[in-house]
Structure formats: C-alpha cells, structure tokens
Amino acid sequence: MAKKSVELSGVVVARTEICSIDPDQGILRYRGYDIADLAENATYEEVAYLLLEGELPSSDQLEAFREELAARELPPAVVAIVDGRAREASPMETLRTAVSALSFDDPDEGATDRESERRKAASLIAQLPTIVARYHRRRLGRGAVAPDPSLSYAENFLTMLRGEAPTAEEVRAFDVAMILHAEHEMNASTFTARVVAGTHADMHSAVVAAICALKGPIHGGANLAAMEMFEEFGSADAVGDAIRGRLEAKKTLHGLGHPLYRALDPRAPILQALAQQLANENGNEPKWYAIAEAVQREAHEQKGLWANVDLYGGVVYRYLGIPNDMFPALFACSRVVGWAAHVLEQHADNRIIRPSAEYVGPEPRAFPVRAGS
Numbered sequence: 176m177a178k179k180s181v182e183l184s185g186v187v188v189a190r191t192e193i194c195s196i197d198p199d200q201g202i203l204r205y206r207g208y209d210i211a212d213l214a215e216n217a218t219y220e221e222v223a224y225l226l227l228e229g230e231l232p233s234s235d236q237l238e239a240f241r242e243e244l245a246a247r248e249l250p251p252a253v254v255a256i257v258d259g260r261a262r263e264a265s266p267m268e269t270l271r272t273a274v275s276a277l278s279f280d281d282p283d284e285g286a287t288d289r290e291s292e293r294r295k296a297a298s299l300i301a302q303l304p305t306i307v308a309r310y311h312r313r314r315l316g317r318g319a320v321a322p323d324p325s326l327s328y329a330e331n332f333l334t335m336l337r338g339e340a341p342t343a344e345e346v347r348a349f350d351v352a353m354i355l356h357a358e359h360e361m362n363a364s365t366f367t368a369r370v371v372a373g374t375h376a377d378m379h380s381a382v383v384a385a386i387c388a389l390k391g392p393i394h395g396g397a398n399l400a401a402m403e404m405f406e407e408f409g410s411a412d413a414v415g416d417a418i419r420g421r422l423e424a425k426k427t428l429h430g431l432g433h434p435l436y437r438a439l440d441p442r443a444p445i446l447q448a449l450a451q452q453l454a455n456e457n458g459n460e461p462k463w464y465a466i467a468e469a470v471q472r473e474a475h476e477q478k479g480l481w482a483n484v485d486l487y488g489g490v491v492y493r494y495l496g497i498p499n500d501m502f503p504a505l506f507a508c509s510r511v512v513g514w515a516a517h518v519l520e521q522h523a524d525n526r527i528i529r530p531s532a533e534y535v536g537p538e539p540r541a542f543p544v545r546a547g548s
Contacts, residue, residue, distance in 0.1 A: 181434040188528065189369060193226060193516050194360040201438035205358055206230070214445050219328050219353045220244060223300055223512040226358055227293065227519065243297040247305045247322035247331065249273075250280045257306060261313035266504040267390040271383060273306045274299070278379035285377050287522050295378040296515035303508045304328070308335035311501060329353065332508070337496055344456060345495055348449045352491050355442040355484060356506055358513030360435075364388040364395070368514040372521040373528040385514045386507055395503035401430035402489035402499050405466045414469035418477055430467075430486030431474045439481045446487035447471075453494035463490045 195204045203210040206225050213222055217231070224232040224240045232240060249257070253276045257269060264272075277299070278284045283291035309319045312335075320335040329350040333341040341349075359365070368385040372378075389395035408417045421428055433440055447468070454464035467490050474480040492502055 183530075184434065188361060188366065188530075189521070191360070191517070191520060192229065193513070193520060194358045196360050196435055198435045198437050201436055201441050203359070203441045210355065210441055211445060214351045214354050217354065219350050219357070219509075222354045222357055226512050226516040227296055240297070241327075244301045244328060245324035246298065247301045247324065249302060249305055249309070250277065252276050252279050253302075253306065254309070257310050258313050258319075261310050262316075266307065266310060266501050267386065267395070267507075269310045270303070270306055270504050270507055271386045271390065273310075274303070274379065274386060275383045277302060278377070281379065284379065287372075287375055287377055289519065289523065292378045292515075292519055292522060296512070296519065299378070299382055299511050299515060300328075303511055304332040305335065307501065307504045307508055308332060310504075311336055311498070312338070333495065341495075342456075344452065348453055348491055349495055351445065351449060352488065352505075353509040355445060356488070356509035358510070358516065362394070363391070364510065365514055365517050369517050369521045370528045372518040373525060375522075375525060378515065378518055381518045382511060382514055385510075389503060389507055389510070395506045397429055397483075398485035398489040398492070398506070399499050399502045400427075401467075401485045402463075402493060402502070404429050405463060405470070405490075408466055408470070410462060411465040411469040414466060415473050418470065418473040422478060428470075428474055428478070428480060430470065430483060430489075431478075431480040433481070433483045436481065436483065440483040442484040443471075443482040443486055446484065446491055447482070450487045450490040450494065453491060456494075459494045463493055 193206065195207075196202070205213060205222065206229055208225070208231075213225075217225075220241055221231060221237060223244075224237065228236075253273050256273050256276050261269065281295065281298075283295070286292070305322050312319050317338065320338050322335060323331050326334060327346065327350070330341060330346045333345060333349055361369075364385040367388040368381040371381040371384040392400060408414050418428065450464045450467065453459055454461045464487075467487055471482045471486060474482075489499070489502055492505060493499070497505065
C-alpha cells in the first residue's frame with residue numbers, strides 16, 4: 176500500500192453541509208458562500224450564525240444572536256483556574272483546562288439534544304475570548320478587563336486583551352481574520368471533535384478534544400512557527416538565501432503549502448491585504464510584511480510552494496499587538512464555531528466513527544515453550 180503524505184488524505188469520513196473546498200481552484204465556501212464574499216461583507220457574528228444555523232441571519236435574528244454572544248462573563252471556577260496558574264501555564268494549556276471547567280456549571284452538561292448543544296455553542300463562542308484575554312492580562316500581572324456586552328466580538332476581545340480601545344481598522348482586521356479561521360472542513364481538530372461527538376459525548380467534551388488536537392504545532396501552531404521563522408530571517412533581504420538554506424537542510428517552510436490546496440489558499444491573499452494595510456499604520460514595523468511577502472515570492476520561485484493562511488495570519492496578529500504564543504489560542508477562539516457546527520451535525524444523524532487499521536506487525540506465531548514447563 177503506497178504511503179500518503181497525509182494520513183487519511185482523500186478518504187471521505189463524513190457528509191457535511193457546512194463547508195466545501197475545491198483544492199484545484201483554491202475555493203473555500205461556508206454553507207455555499209465564497210470566503211472572499213464573507214470576508215468583505217459579513218461580520219464574524221453573521222458568519223458564526225451561518226455556520227450554526229445554515230443561513231445568514233435576518234436583522235432580528237442577528238440582534239438576538241448578538242445578545243447570546245454578549246454573555247461573556249466566566250464562572251468563578253474558571254476565573255480561579257485562569258488566574259491561579261497564568262504565570263506558569265501556556266495559553267493553550269490554560270484554554271484546554273478552562274473550557275473543560277466551563278461544563279461544571281452548565282445545567283445540561285451531558286445533554287446532546289440540538290437545543291442544549293446549540294445553547295452551549297453560543298456560550299463557548301462568547302466565553303473563549305474572555306478566557307484568552309484574561310489569561311494574557313493576568314500572566315503580565317495586570318488586572319483583567321471585564322467584557323463589555325455592548326461591543327462587537329472583535330472590538331470586545333481586543334479591548335479586553337490590550338486594556339484600551341482599538342481603532343476601527345484594527346477591529347475590522349481582527350474580525351476578518353476570525354472569519355477566515357472559523358471553519359475549514361475536516362481538518363485534524365474538527366475530525367477529532369466529530370470522533371468524540373460520535374460517541375455521544377457532549378459539546379464541551381468534543382471542543383476540549385478539538386483544542387487538544389489544535390495544540391499540536393503542525394496544526395494550530397503553524398502561524399506561530401511562521402512568525403518565529405520570520406524573526407529568524409530578520410529582514411526581507413535575507414529571505415532568498417534563508418529559504419535556499421532551509422530547503423537544502425530539508426527544514427519546514429512554515430506558512431507554505433497545504434495538505435489540500437494545490438493552488439493558492441484563498442484565505443492567504445485576504446490576510447496579505449490586511450497585513451499590508453496594517454504595516455503602515457500606528458507605528459507598526461513594515462519589515463514583517465516585507466519578510467512575509469519575500470518568503471511567499473522566494474518559496475514559489477525556488478520550490479513552487481503557494482502561501483497558506485498561516486503565512487500572513489501571524490503578521491496580522493503581530494500588528495494587532497498580540498504575542499506570538501497567543502496565536503494558537505486565537506485560532507481556537509475563531510474555530511470553536513466550526514467545531515460546534517460539526518458537533519451539531521454529527522449529533523443530528525449520529526454514527527460512531529470507528530475506522531480500521533492496516534496491520535503491519537509480525538506474522539502469527541506460537542508462544543515459546545519455556546524450559547522446565
């Protein structure tokens with residue numbers, strides 16, 4: 176049996192109405208809507224509603240959904256977890272444990288019916304950013320900024336994280352970044368969520384499992400790794416030789432190539448435009464955008480690699496004042512709605528996911544006869 180570069184590549188494991196990808200044309204759609212149209216015209220709240228409910232919301236539905244997402248306060252048990260180990264634990268460790276603790280006070284913790292799980296989904300979308308922002312403030316020894324129910328998802332998060340109001344341009348950039356990361360078909364963390372949901376485990380359990388999968392550096396940590404690679408290169412002028420050296424040493428080029436896309440990742444040019452816009456605002460260092468652009472050019476010329484979502488994603492976050500190690504946690508804050516949509520879909524027509532394995536161990540053999548037996 177020929178080995179594939181990615182395990183289960185090309186194997187269909189579920190039927191879904193949530194997301195579709197055309198890897199040859201580089202097209203990504205949520206519920207039939209092209210990602211570029213959503214990024215240009217929608218807010219994260221509208222996209223979250225679309226993913227959960229199947230249709231874009233009316234004005235009344237959007238207002239009601241925004242009220243759901245405004246319930247951002249954390250239970251005391253979760254506050255204690257976040258504050259208690261903020262200086263020792265990593266962002267993803269904290270998020271994993273805090274999300275598990277969110278289930279403690281949930282009145283329908285073990286329920287898997289649509290109504291209960293849909294309510295839990297909205298709560299998770301609302302509360303994950305509060306966990307992440309509070310953790311960051313507390314690890315710096317600063318007071319936590321309370322969530323503001325009057326603010327949008329994006330503006331509220333940036334305000335809680337930084338302790339000051341962001342600009343309108345920063346809010347929109349973050350909103351678009353969250354839209355682009357909200358869903359991506361059967362990626363590793365989403366598959367993990369569906370496997371757990373397939374056992375009839377509840378929403379919190381499935382999301383915690385997805386966070387564990389996302390924590391891996393070749394999934395949720397890819398934009399962090401790309402930004403660290405840019406820091407290693409130091410300048411756009413050094414990129415050509417640095418890429419050549421990495422290729423010769425067979426080192427990974429982060430933010431380039433994709434297990435699915437055989438063309439440009441459609442999210443990459445949207446983030447590139449945002450990074451370019453932010454590079455020239457508010458005293459940001461233009462060199463990070465220049466390095467990413469040089470990496471994209473050199474990697475394609477030298478190896479034929481296309482940019483993926485992670486190449487410019489980290490640059491956008493850097494320009495928004497977000498530390499590198501927070502990038503995977505932001506990924507989770509965005510992707511939680513995609514996970515939740517898949518859990519709802521899995522529970523609606525549930526079958527346990529139980530694949531088979533190809534055995535490659537020893538041939539049948541007898542247990543050895545021991546001396547004196």
